[in-house]
Amino acid sequence: MREIVTFDAYATLINFELGPTTLKVLEDRLDLDNLDVDEFLDDFRVMRFQAVLEAYRPYHEILHSSLRNAMRLHGLEYRTSDGDALVEAVPTFGPWPEVPDALRALKTKYEIAIISNTDDNLIARNVENIGVEFDYVITAQQAGAYKPDRQTFEYAFQTMGVEPSQVIHTAQGWEYDHIPTRDLGLKRRVWINRYGRLGSSDYQPYDELPDLSGLPALLGC
Numbered sequence: 001m002r003e004i005v006t007f008d009a010y011a012t013l014i015n016f017e018l019g020p021t022t023l024k025v026l027e028d029r030l031d032l033d034n035l036d037v038d039e040f041l042d043d044f045r046v047m048r049f050q051a052v053l054e055a056y057r058p059y060h061e062i063l064h065s066s067l068r069n070a071m072r073l074h075g076l077e078y079r080t081s082d083g084d085a086l087v088e089a090v091p092t093f094g095p096w097p098e099v100p101d102a103l104r105a106l107k108t109k110y111e112i113a114i115i116s117n118t119d120d121n122l123i124a125r126n127v128e129n130i131g132v133e134f135d136y137v138i139t140a141q142q143a144g145a146y147k148p149d150r151q152t153f154e155y156a157f158q159t160m161g162v163e164p165s166q167v168i169h170t171a172q173g174w175e176y177d178h179i180p181t182r183d184l185g186l187k188r189r190v191w192i193n194r195y196g197r198l199g200s201s202d203y204q205p206y207d208e209l210p211d212l213s214g215l216p217a218l219l220g221c
Contacts, residue, residue, distance in 0.1 A: 003187065004135070004162055005106055005219065008147075008171035009116035012192050013103075013212070014093050014126050018086070022067070025085045029077055044070035049175060052117060052146035059119045059140060060087045090118075091125035096194075098213040103132040105216035110168075111135040115156045117146045117176060136160050148180035170215065178203055190215060 010016035019041045023030065030037075047066040064083030071078040106112055113136035116123055120141050127137055136159060140146045143155035157164060163185075170190040171177035181189055182203050189206040191199065192215075199208060207218060 001166060002111065002162060003166050003168065004111040004113055004160055005168045005170060005215075006113045006115050006156065007169075008173060008177050009114050009118065009123060009126060010093075011194065012170065012172040013095055013099050013114070013130060015096050017093055018090075021089045022086060025082055025089075026071075026076065035074060035076075040070060040074050040076075043073055052140075052149075052176075056140070056144050056146065059117065059122060063087050063090075087122070090122050092129075093126060094129040095131075096211060098211050100131050102212040102215050103130070105221045106219065107132070109221050110219070111160075113156070113160060114138060115147070115152065115169075116140070117152075147176040150180065150184075153181065153184060168219065170212075174200075174203075178206065188219075190218065 007013050022041065022044065023037065044066060047069050048062060051062045051066050060083075063086050064080070067083050067086060068078040071082075103112060112132075112134050114123070114127070114134055115138045117140045120139050123137060123139060127134060136156075138156045138159055140152060142159070143152045145151040145155070147153070153164075157167065160167075165185055165187050167186050168188040168190065169177065169181050169186050170192060172192045172194055178189060178191060191206050191208045192212060193199070193208050193210055196210075199206075209215060209218065
């Protein structure tokens with residue numbers, strides 16, 4: 001029986017440096033003495049999540065609107081060029097150091113695929129930066145929906161031609177990936193806990209690794 005290892009892309013495979021990039025884009029307007037930078041970036045993250053729960057629109061639009069809303073909340077001047085710069089930066093992000101070798105090892109036994117909340121044109125270069133060929137790269141643009149919407153995963157299963165029981169899903173994020181996949185009947189789920197967070201017994205069973213380096217051994221490669 002075919003088995004596919006699927007991955008969230010950003011923060012799981014790709015070093016998603018959106019926070020530092022955002023601060024660099026806005027450095028000419030950030031009064032770091034008065035602005036709580038961590039709070040601002042957290043609000044930006046929350047607003048991105050809230051935006052994907054609404055009716056589908058392209059991810060580059062979500063980046064624009066979420067950044068604008070977070071900046072307004074903190075009294076910062078928003079310019080369209082801010083959102084443009086952020087969108088243009090996303091394809092430049094590369095993989096975490098251990099990712100290419102881990103993926104190559106996995107490919108000796110499994111098909112590998114990406115399921116990502118992004119636009120096709122944004123992730124294409126990120127995949128090139130990884131330097132490993134994926135069997136499938138499935139995006140929210142293709143599915144017409146964003147994770148955590150069940151539609152995104154169902155579209156992925158249909159596109160790959162597999163049942164959920166043939167899928168091992170690997171991801172760093174909870175709200176987008178591990179929470180919605182708990183009841184999908186997947187073969188296995190692996191949490192890449194890059195940031196040392198506490199897990200949750202409510203969403204077990206899942207395996208936990210600090211990065212991708214141990215995934216091939218975990219999955220018998």
